[in-house]
Amino acid sequence: MNIDTLIHARWIIPVAPDNRILEDHSLAIHNGRILDILPTELAKENFTPESEHHLDRHALIPGLINAHTHASMSLLRGLADDLPLMTWLEEHIWPAEGRWVSEEFVADGTRLAIAEMIRGGTTCFNDMYFFPDVTGRVSSDAGMRAAVGLILIDFPSSWATNSDEYLHRGVEVHDQFRNNGLITTAFAPHAPYTVSDGPLEKARTLADELEIPIHMHVHETAGEVAQSVETLGKRPIQRLYELGLISPSLLAVHMTQLTDEEIALMADAGASVAHCPESNLKLASGFCPVDKLIKAGVNVAIGTDGAASNNDLDMFSEMRTAALLAKGVSGDASAVPAFTALHMATLNGAIALGIADETGSLQVGKAADITAVDLGDLETQPIYHPVSQLVYATGRDKVTDVWVAGKQLLHSGELTTLNSTDILSRAKQWQSRIGEKDEIIEFSHD
Numbered sequence: 001m002n003i004d005t006l007i008h009a010r011w012i013i014p015v016a017p018d019n020r021i022l023e024d025h026s027l028a029i030h031n032g033r034i035l036d037i038l039p040t041e042l043a044k045e046n047f048t049p050e051s052e053h054h055l056d057r058h059a060l061i062p063g064l065i066n067a068h069t070h071a072s073m074s075l076l077r078g079l080a081d082d083l084p085l086m087t088w089l090e091e092h093i094w095p096a097e098g099r100w101v102s103e104e105f106v107a108d109g110t111r112l113a114i115a116e117m118i119r120g121g122t123t124c125f126n127d128m129y130f131f132p133d134v135t136g137r138v139s140s141d142a143g144m145r146a147a148v149g150l151i152l153i154d155f156p157s158s159w160a161t162n163s164d165e166y167l168h169r170g171v172e173v174h175d176q177f178r179n180n181g182l183i184t185t186a187f188a189p190h191a192p193y194t195v196s197d198g199p200l201e202k203a204r205t206l207a208d209e210l211e212i213p214i215h216m217h218v219h220e221t222a223g224e225v226a227q228s229v230e231t232l233g234k235r236p237i238q239r240l241y242e243l244g245l246i247s248p249s250l251l252a253v254h255m256t257q258l259t260d261e262e263i264a265l266m267a268d269a270g271a272s273v274a275h276c277p278e279s280n281l282k283l284a285s286g287f288c289p290v291d292k293l294i295k296a297g298v299n300v301a302i303g304t305d306g307a308a309s310n311n312d313l314d315m316f317s318e319m320r321t322a323a324l325l326a327k328g329v330s331g332d333a334s335a336v337p338a339f340t341a342l343h344m345a346t347l348n349g350a351i352a353l354g355i356a357d358e359t360g361s362l363q364v365g366k367a368a369d370i371t372a373v374d375l376g377d378l379e380t381q382p383i384y385h386p387v388s389q390l391v392y393a394t395g396r397d398k399v400t401d402v403w404v405a406g407k408q409l410l411h412s413g414e415l416t417t418l419n420s421t422d423i424l425s426r427a428k429q430w431q432s433r434i435g436e437k438d439e440i441i442e443f444s445h446d
Helices: 040-046 071-076 085-100 103-119 132-142 163-177 197-210 222-232 236-242 260-269 277-282 290-296 315-330 338-344 347-352 386-393 420-434 437-445
Strands: 002-012 022-030 033-039 048-062 064-069 122-127 145-152 183-189 214-218 250-254 272-275 299-302 370-374 399-404 407-411
Touching: 002 040, 002 370, 022 040, 033 040, 048 064, 048 386, 048 399, 064 250, 064 299, 064 315, 064 347, 071 085, 071 103, 071 420, 085 420, 103 122, 103 132, 103 407, 103 420, 122 132, 122 347, 122 370, 122 399, 132 145, 132 163, 132 183, 145 163, 163 183, 163 197, 183 197, 197 214, 214 236, 222 236, 236 260, 260 290, 272 347, 277 315, 290 299, 290 315, 299 315, 299 338, 299 347, 315 338, 315 386, 338 347, 338 386
Parallel strands: 002 048, 064 122, 122 145, 145 183, 183 214, 214 250, 250 272, 272 299
Antiparallel strands: 002 022, 022 033, 048 370, 370 399, 399 407
């Protein structure tokens, strides 16, 4: 049979339907989808590919899904470091955004982020930022899969002036991409402390009507929870529950401050959590009780947060940190084993975004979203358990090839749909525009 692509690999790790490791197998791809997964010798007999790849040192895994990003904030990477969350936001990031955020900023920052993510094996990201139409367009042009956040916040920005305009423009963006095979949408109210009850209720109603998720920072810091208790007499999750937002549609980000009762509430509602371990550590926001959430039955995905607070978009690093941190927080070395971390970084993200029928695992019929990782170098030898090597021993620098919907976006380490030279040039121009070196130092440490 003539097909588009045949990839032969040392290992294929499908993630679903179970934790299998297939040795000396091949992936057959046609019309952007996985046509078959079978032993390499049979694949060579059964298929005549237009393009053939021999990756005899590699593991093929589902493309990683970054469940929480602010992609274009890559242009603010390193601008204000080593600060607590609210100081970082109120005194540094929000003023910088007020001055610089525009369609041009979002386009250039998103390209920079997508280039970094593709080179690191990420094939889908869930974004929350202004000008989501630009984010969606840039992502689609690059061949990248994205869930574009329909931002909602009480205060005006360069994107919208009030909550009604945010919602109206959000619906327009949803309609713009409703027939795009790579771009989905989610309502993205920023946080309980920046969005009032009325807009939250409207967002919930619209999300139900459009059957799309709600993506929101929730219980990120102890201060956020204490402020809610002081001003409203209730914790943010209780408020969201009363507003009808704790549901299977909710993807709650960070969740570092949780009681056992709140964990049970999330589990009973079928809501998901996006765990951002390195951003939480860097901002000293707290520790998400991942082991408790998983044991309660909550779907937990992994995100990087934005490069302005991480400071990278490295999902391999996040997997490792998530696994190690879960062990330390729970006091249980068996918490979040390697397979679970990989599941969190792939299929769990797809489940949270409502796209698990399309991506998140290597299964016949699904989109061919694939990452190839070279495990042949000395840093990953000897190999007893390939998944352990992926989570605990390797890194994004070992990613050599990436496909999204069967289209190769990274070939032997080189981007195929983005111009690295142009992206670097634009990033340097933004560096010059946003501030000279002495201004940045003062900005970061006042």
